Amino acid sequence: MSPTAGEATPGRKRLRNTRRTEREGVNALRAFLEDRDCVVQEVDTANDFGKDLLVDLTRDREITGETIAIQVKSGRSFSRGGRWGIPASSTDLNTWYESSIPIYGVIFDPAEREFHWINLSSYVHERMDAFHDHKNVGKPTSRTGTRFKGHFVPVPEKQTLTHANWEHFADEVRGYVHRFGGRSLLDLMSEDMSAQISAVYDCFALGRGDARALLLLRHTLTKLSSYALAQALHALSHCASNPDIPWSENNWIPQNVIQQVKASFSWSPEEILHMVREVEETGSAGVSAWERGGYGQSLVVLLWDSSDLCERLHSALLTACRGFDAEVAFRTLVLYQYFLGIRQPDMDLKERVKSLIEKNPLLAGHSFTADLLAIIEEFGWADIC
Structure with missing residues (x-):
């Protein structure tokens, strides 16, 4: 007897009900990106670990080296209560956290032909990491060592990807790739003061998810001068017991990062003199130096626990x-x-x-x-x- 409609032939695999919808999303996004001169490489489904597309941005049709991975979702099932989002297991969250390149999530709405997007790497590095470490201070680590609990990751409202706002999206990607990839951190060695200061800020931003950025800042202090050094002292003082920092979700440093960075606060006489001299330099320029709340206080906080x-x-x-x-x-x-x-x-x-x-x-x-x-x-x- 032949199988009736909807029944599977014995011994044969069936296509998933969602496969056509998933392919529609991948194909639509790929066409959109290639229309914007991006180089798009589709990840073989056998090797798909949360990365459906690898995308290289271009400028004037030249590859820039600005690369991201995209996880593509498609269909109304990714809308809950009118809010688009991506259901993520603890494994998904850790995969995004540990990825060597930034991962973005894009949800395709077949009915409206719209793309909704979110920077998943930013989500886990800057928001989830700070939230979970804050909540789990003093609590034992689970036996599995899982860092995050799975949950529904909401896409920011009205964050859509269209031809009209492509340049805004591309600029956001380029800015994040440069910070995430650590290129801007090389400006700690720049001779330009503004470039040094920008690199200090990037170390602080990136350091909330990766202690190595703040450790790099700590070990390059003698290469910084004047106001850049003062900014570095203030940034690093977030990892010490600074009594005058009003903590918020925008400057919270996870405990595991604090412990790693604070362990490096052992200062040589040469480092001490360099820091004192540069704080004096900012003071002579009229910047807050040795009074309470000044950069001198940040220096004292950093010295406090030094052996x-x-x-x-x-x-x-x-x-x-x-x-x-x-x-x-x-x-x-x-x-x-x-x-x-x-x-x-x-x-x-x-x-x-x-x-x-x-x-x-x-x-x-x-x-x-x-x-x-x-x-x-x-x-x-x-x-x-």
Whole structure:
């Protein structure tokens, strides 16, 4: 007997009911992208792990190296309560998180012939990572080691992809690819101050999902100068115990990132002098330096938990007296006595400071030296302000 309509022939595979709809979405998006001169490579279904298309953007028909992967969904089943989105398992979320290239999600609406899109990499790196680490501080890790719980990932409202807004989408992709790929971080070595500052901001943004960006910033501090260095100190102070940072979802640093970066806060005398000198430079330019809320406070926060700090400050102070200007030497002295007073409260701090001043003419000749000694005599130690 022949099978009736809708019945499968024994021993033969059947096409999934959703296959035609899925193909319609992939074909429509591919045609759209190729019409915009993109180079589109379809991922073989046997190797499809959440990446349906690999897309290279072009400029004037030249490949730029700006590449993204796209996961394509199609059909009204991806609309819930009037909101488009992608159902994601914990495996999906981790795949997006660990991808070496940015992954975008695009949902095709066959009825309206519209594309709805979301940057999935940005979602897990900047929103999901901060949210889950914030919620799970102090809680044990699951036995499976799963970082995220599966859920419905909503597409931002009215975020559609059309010929009219293509350039806006392309600019968003290019900007994210450059940050995600880390190219802009190379500007930490730039001679241009504005490029350095931009790279510092990118380190902070990328570092919320990947500690290596902030570790790179920490280990290149001596290559930064003036205002760029000041911005770097403020960014890194988010990984220390800075009491004056109002925390929000826009600057929250996940605990696993904080722990990795904070472990690197052991400063050499040379690094200390470089940071002191550059903060002094910003202060001389009229920028908030050593008062509360200034960049000097960010520096103090970073120094706070450093091992052997007093010994390193003492070494930095002697070096400053031999080769730096009087302002750097004096500021290093203020930092030295401040931490010495906190860590060795039983020491005769006034005598220690007085001895250093007598042995170093650069300190003895500074206009505020007498004031510093008077403050120490009255209060036991002097604040950094």
